[in-house]
Amino acid sequence: MKKAFSWSLILLLIVGMLSACSGSKNANGDGDKAIKLTVWAPEYSEQTMKVYKEIIAAFNEENKGKIEAKIEFIPRANKYAYEDKISTAASSNSLPDLLMMDGPNVSNYADAGIIQPIDDVVDDKSAFVDSVITQGTFDGKLYTLAPTESTVALFYNKKMLEEAGIHPPTKLEDAWTWNEFYEAARKLTNKEKGIYGVNWTLDYGEWIIYFSGPFVWSNGGDFISADTKKAKINEPEAVEALTFLQKFTKEGLVNLQPTPDEFETGKAAMMLMGSWEWNKLKDYPETEWGITYYPRSPKGKVVSPSGDWCFGISASTKHKKEAGKLLNFILNKENVLKVAKSENKPAARHDSFEEMKEWNEFPLSVLKDQVLHTAHPRPRTTSYPILSQKYGEAVQNIFLGADVKEQLDKVAKAYEEDIARKK
Structure with missing residues (x-):
């Protein structure tokens, strides 16, 4: 009896040890219990949210029993x-x-410890366009990658320009200088008919720095110093760029209170707008339109804005390896192509972008040309929120007639105070 009891006890101990090992594996995600991952994204169009849900479902099916991801779309009730x-x-x-x-939030989030470097989990950085890598890099480390890119170009009403005898450039090397752009806007403005030479949206949000930044960079200026400690937005090159833009509003070539469809309905002959505009124009089949390159300073080359929403891994995740696997899955060639097509935006992967054949033909080829050759990200600094907000307010005031240098001095002061406080 003693021998039988001993063997039974040993058997129970072995079973207990195996159960403990099994439980330990489950806790680490190596057993039958799948690791749970959560993804946050802002609300998109129904079509794009459907695509993301399908991508997540495909990932879960491929990793069934190992990893299970869930995506949550956060409403943007207001801009922030x-x-x-x-x-x-x-x-x-x-x-x-x-x-x-x-x-533009990447640097701030990286510095604040909200996101962590992803160089060690990304499969192939070289697959992505340069502007996306630049945007996602902070302090020499990669923190984010994006499925799509965006740009801003000059849309124009074909009929209006033809009637005015204006021939917009079709090649990057022939892009209009500021003066040529201004003369075209002046010639196309017809105050008796209520037609403005050009439209650009006016708001206090992110758009202001996005669309006007290229004028500063093309003129040899910048917003901040390379080490991010000093402001440069009030230096002569930037002042000259904003003074040039102010001329449009002072002379009534731009409507300070535009309607949402001013260009689409023929009340503006040209429009500085994002790459997503061409999709909106599908709803206005009677409007014949074209696209030409971003106007350049006589002192420099064409510069176009870039930057779009991107994915990062939170610093607090307990499952970086698995989160990296999900990141690579979302951003593979096929899925980037699906997202880009759903948003009608340029794909941020070279191989995906090549599959979007319509972007190789004029006029969309202009947008592709800019994404690949003239793209410039917004300033990368931990004090970007302050810079963007104060600059937006200043430019609004400038367009209403305020002194350019005084307004940009205020932006510089606010930025340097904020960056000094953070340092």
Whole structure:
């Protein structure tokens, strides 16, 4: 009996040890229990959200029993509701494993410890366009990658320009200089008919720095110094660029209170607008339109804005390896192509972009040319939120007639005070 009891006890101990080992594997995600991953993204169109849901479902099927991901789309009730949610989650240590962010927020989030470097989990950085890599890099390390890119170009009404005898450039090397752009806008403005030479949206949001930044960079200016400690936005090159833009509003070539469809309905002959505009124009079949390159300073070359929403891995995730696997899956060739087509935006992967054949033909080829050859990201600094906000306010005032240098001095002062406080 003693021998039988001993063998039974040994058997029970072995079973217990195996159970403990099995439980340990489950806790680490190596057993039958799948690791749970959460993804945050801002609300998109129904079509794009459907595509992302399908991508996540395909990932879950491929990793069934090992990893299970869930995507949550956060409403943007106001322009910064999504960012506010991220800040709150960071404070309460409740961030998701993977999160999307707008391009200029990367440096701020990296510096604040909200996201972490991803060089060690990304499959192939070289697959992505240069502007996406630049946007996602902070302090020499890669923090984010994006599925799509964006740009801004000069859309124009074909009929109006033909009637005015104006022939917009079709090649990058022939891009209009500022003066040529101004003369075209002046010639196309017809105040009796209520037609403006050009339209550019006016708001206090991110658009102001996005569309006007290229004028500063093309003129040899910048917003901040290379080490991010000093402001340069009030230096002569930037002042000259904003003075040039002010001329349009002073002379009534731009409507200070435009309607949402001013260009589309023929009330503006040209429009500085993002690459997504061509999709909107499908709803206005009677409007014949074309695209030409971003106007350049006589002192420099064509510069176009770039930057789009991108994915990063939160610093608080307990599953970086698995989050990296999900990141690579979302950003593979096929899935980037699906997302880009759903948004009608340029794909941020070279191989995906090549599959979008319509972007090789005029006029969309202009947008592709800019994405690949003239793209410039917004300033990368931990004080970007202050810079963008104060600059937007200043430019609004400039367009209303305020002194350019005085307004840009205020931006420089606010930026340097904020960066000094952070340092």
